[in-house]
Amino acid sequence: TLVLGIETSCDETAAALVRRHPDGRGEIVSNIVRSQIEEHRAFGGVVPELAARAHVVHLDAIISRALEDARMDLSQVDAIAATAGPGLIGGVLVGLTTGKALAAASGKPLVAVNHLEGHALTARLTDGVKFPYLMLLVSGGHSQIVLVRGVGDYERWGSTIDDALGEAFDKAAKLLGLGYPGGPEVEKAAQKGEAKRFDLPRPLLREKRLDFSFSGLKTALRLAAESVAPVTDTDIADLCASFQAAVTDIVAVRSKQALERFAAEYPDSAPTYVVAGGGAANAAIGGALRDVAARTGTHLVVPPPALCTDNGAMIAWAGAERFALGLTDGFDVAARPRWPLDELGRGAA
Numbered sequence: 001t002l003v004l005g006i007e008t009s010c011d012e013t014a015a016a017l018v019r020r021h022p023d024g025r026g027e028i029v030s031n032i033v034r035s036q037i038e039e040h041r042a043f044g045g046v047v048p049e050l051a052a053r054a055h056v057v058h059l060d061a062i063i064s065r066a067l068e069d070a071r072m073d074l075s076q077v078d079a080i081a082a083t084a085g086p087g088l089i090g091g092v093l094v095g096l097t098t099g100k101a102l103a104a105a106s107g108k109p110l111v112a113v114n115h116l117e118g119h120a121l122t123a124r125l126t127d128g129v130k131f132p133y134l135m136l137l138v139s140g141g142h143s144q145i146v147l148v149r150g151v152g153d154y155e156r157w158g159s160t161i162d163d164a165l166g167e168a169f170d171k172a173a174k175l176l177g178l179g180y181p182g183g184p185e186v187e188k189a190a191q192k193g194e195a196k197r198f199d200l201p202r203p204l205l206r207e208k209r210l211d212f213s214f215s216g217l218k219t220a221l222r223l224a225a226e227s228v229a230p231v232t233d234t235d236i237a238d239l240c241a242s243f244q245a246a247v248t249d250i251v252a253v254r255s256k257q258a259l260e261r262f263a264a265e266y267p268d269s270a271p272t273y274v275v276a277g278g279g280a281a282n283a284a285i286g287g288a289l290r291d292v293a294a295r296t297g298t299h300l301v302v303p304p305p306a307l308c309t310d311n312g313a314m315i316a317w318a319g320a321e322r323f324a325l326g327l328t329d330g331f332d333v334a335a336r337p338r339w340p341l342d343e344l345g346r347g348a349a
């Protein structure tokens with residue numbers, strides 16, 4: 001089966017064609033992403049209204065390019081998948097409504113996809129990962145550890161009680177006068193820095209629950225910066241290195257705890273740990289996760305960066321997996337700004 005996927009929930013306008021072979025193998029036929037980073041850079045973050053307008057302007061052309069790249073037209077597609085949430089509601093409406101219109105015009109079935117399920121199932125597209133597995137999602141809007149039991153079958157073990165990991169990097173960068181998006185800027189500055197110079201907190205780490213908290217860390221970073229003001233380039237490098245080390249510690253410790261719980265619940269299957277979201281691009285975090293994986297006998301799967309951040313292929317693939325189970329949606333399906341994975345079930349509405 002061949003599925004067209006549409007993604008517009010945040011700041012990338014994306015469309016892709018993905019094939020699901022009868023043996024369950026996935027294949028990306030085309031994958032077009034237009035990032036809106038330039039539109040939002042001046043504001044230091046995603047402006048929802050600007051994002052929605054940019055999706056309106058660009059989505060049609062992005063879908064056409066995805067079809068052209070594949071040398072195909074809509075008649076060859078078996079289903080149309082679009083993100084129905086969670087995300088910025090204006091953008092979600094643009095993509096979902098476009099998906100409905102294309103489905104209505106072509107007579108093809110519609111699959112409303114939960115964006116987080118797209119992230120969760122990507123490792124099955126790239127690496128053929130088998131259920132059950134654990135997913136760490138660390139993006140600009142989410143920080144979660146989720147048990148993936150099957151399509152539509154998720155259990156959230158932990159999530160952030162305040163900022164998401166990528167958001168914490170973005171705020172840290174803003175505070176230190178670095179550019180946007182903050183993750184890559186902080187990582188670059190941290191390379192020349194001394195991580196031991198500032199003793200920043202690791203919130204929640206002593207607690208057993210698998211939740212994250214990054215907002216106290218951000219406050220501590222601000223106080224540390226004020227304590228050495230006016231800050232020099234060396235100070236900034238040391239602040240970034242200390243911040244990144246704290247975040248990395250938090251992610252590593254939580255991951256180890258989650259993998260231990262997974263091993264206790266599934267003693268017969270070697271744990272698989274799938275990482276998704278822009279935070280997966282951070283080399284320090286990646287290195288720490290490889291250490292944890294090695295120490296716990298875990299199979300670590302980190303899809304390529306372009307498939308870890310928002311894209312159309314992940315939505316097309318999640319759509320293909322749902323379609324294979326006969327899960328399609330009516331045109332009355334609603335866009336949902338909030339839509340936790342563990343409320344998903346096997347039907348989108």
Ligand code: ATP
Pocket residue numbers: 009010011087138139140141142165166167169170181182183184187277278279281282283308309310
């Ligand atoms: P979602 O709606 O799924 O949360 P998003 O578009 O906000 O999506 P992604 O596109 O997955 O998130 O990732 C962007 C985030 O990842 C930004 O917050 C960015 O700062 C962060 N990020 C990117 N590269 C790095 C890095 N090298 N280190 C740390 N964070 C990074």
Ligand code: MG
Pocket residue numbers: 010011012140309310
């Ligand atoms: Mg993004």
Ligand code: FE
Pocket residue numbers: 115119139309310
């Ligand atoms: Fe995302």
